[in-house]
Amino acid sequence: MDKKDIMFFCALLESAERFAIVRTIDAVKPVLEIIGAPDYEKEMDELLGLIKNNIHFEVLEVKNE
16 A cells, blocks of 8 residues: 555544454555454455455455454
């Protein structure tokens, strides 16, 4: 993800019914961690798909714990 898009991306996720928390992993690299409630996995996938229409990003890893 481009660094200039991080603020917008975080605002979109945090405003979406608050079912996810977003945090940066590295102060230098534009890598984010999204912590979401398991009950909202489908909604999170749909939201990320919609956001990808405007912001280019890549999902590096998905953990289902």
